[in-house]
Amino acid sequence: MAAALAVISFICAALLAVFIPVKRVRNNVPHLAVILWLVGYNLVRGINAVVWDGNIDHHAPVWCDIVTKLMLGANIALPGAFLCIARDLEHASSSRPYVFPKSTIRNQTILELVLCYVIPLIYMLLRK
Known part of the structure; x- marks a missing residue:
């Protein structure tokens, strides 16, 4: 089973990593964040399935600490990324014009970076 x-x-x-070089994904912060966090999460799950196959001994405590931090970060980052994607979908589906000045686009990108990467990293660092 393992x-x-x-x-x-x-x-x-591997299937998720195929989408990383796609221009639409690479140029969009929340889309790239979703793919990167899910790739990391799946790699961790795969490595854990190999390492702990039929074994309950605690022989990799450092690995457990790293994996726990990564999973905590993914649990915070994925909802933040999906919130940014939902914001973009709301803008696209509304009847308002979709023209924004450069300062608004810059502020949106900063918000996306904070929600997708900065807050999860801070949470990972502060969590025991």
Whole structure:
């Protein structure tokens, strides 16, 4: 069972990683954040399935600490990224004009970076 979980996790990570070079994803902060956090999460799940297959000994405490921090960060970053995507969808579906000055676009990008990367990293650093 663990071999199947590892294979599925690595396949999912590879399928998600295929979208990283796509220009639409690469130039959009929340889309790239969703893909990067999910790739990391799937890689961790796959490695855990291989390392802990039929083993309950605690022989990798540092790995457990790193993985726990990464999973905590993903649990904060993914909702933030989806919130930014929902904001973009709301702007696109509204009847308001979609023309913004450069300062507004800069502020939106800063907000997206904060929600997708800065807040999760701060949460990871402050969490025991």
